Amino acid sequence: MHRNIRQAVASALAAALLSTSAGARAERPSSARDRLVAQAHTAVDEGRFADARELWMAVWKLERSQVAACNIGALSFRIGEMPAAVRWLSLCKEIMRAPKTPAERALYESRLVDLARARQLSGELRILAPAGATVTIDGAPVEIEDDKPVPVEPGRRVVRAALDGKTATTEVDVPRGELREVRLSFAAPPEAPRVASPVVPAPPPPSRPGPTTALVVGGLGLSATFAALGGVMLVGAERREEAVLASARAAGPNGCFRVRWPMCQEAVSAHGDMRTYRALGVAGLITGGAVLAATLGYTFYPRGQAEVRVALDHFTFAGVF
DSSP: OHHHHHHHHHHHHHHHHOOOBTTBOOOOHHHHHHHHHHHHHHHHHTTOHHHHHHHHHHHHHHOOOHHHHHHHHHHHHHTTOHHHHHHHHHHHHHHOOOOOSHHHHHHHHHHHHHHHHHHHHSEEEEEEOOTTOEEEETTEEEOOOTTOOEEEOSEEEEEEEEETTEEEEEEEEEOTTOEEEEEOOOOOOOOOOOOOOOOOOOOOOOOOOOOOHHHHHHHHHHHHHHHHHHHHHHHHHHHHHHHHHHHHHHTOTTOSSSTTSHHHHHHHHHHHHHHHHHHHHHHHHHHHHHHHHHHHHHHHSOOSOOEEEEEETTEEEEEEO
């Protein structure tokens, strides 16, 4: 059956392209097109969608019309070739004229629905390659047009670019219904070896006295103490916040509508404690970090005494190192 279809397509194309000779006149392209269209409709009626698509491909070679592009895309969708359906239905959408009748509008919407569904069932690659490079996906050549996404079957794809003997290859996983971007670039040619100039050893830096061990240990201990104090205060702040919420819930569904209620007074007191603990905790962590930074700075770059002062809300911590 496929052989007969191919023979019919070849005969129609030969008849369309045959030139006039020996008093015989070739069949006009329009007649060949009409015959191919009729055969394509017959194949669709008989459920032979692959044959019908092949016939419409022959029509496209004769006449690059929106009807041919739309039918190729729709038939590709029917036989489950989703990347081909995305390519042809996208072209159909670009060249299709605005619908004027209810029938044309229904057909237009049907093509858009098929396109959206085909995109959900396939993946897309946006390939950025050097200008002029030949690009292949899994060994099949593809054309890159204005950075337009290339529809592909979902799964692991091998993308390759070649130009002037240079190649770049990458593998990418393309999930169904998603777009992935691939950047291909050629490795820079190796640089010519350079003659190393004689290295003159730099004079050793002047020695300087190191920090006293007691001061460094004291600074690290003080930093850890402030950090631990900050952590304890923050934990206390969380517990006081829980107490605020518990007191508010105890006041009933309307919350603390009347502040004079005992549970509302407890909520206000717990809220004040929470703010105090949180301020102390944050100040402790900041002070611990500042002391640690000052200790490390003095350890590696001793310059003398340094004063650290941290202020938060109503609390101020100061120290001289």
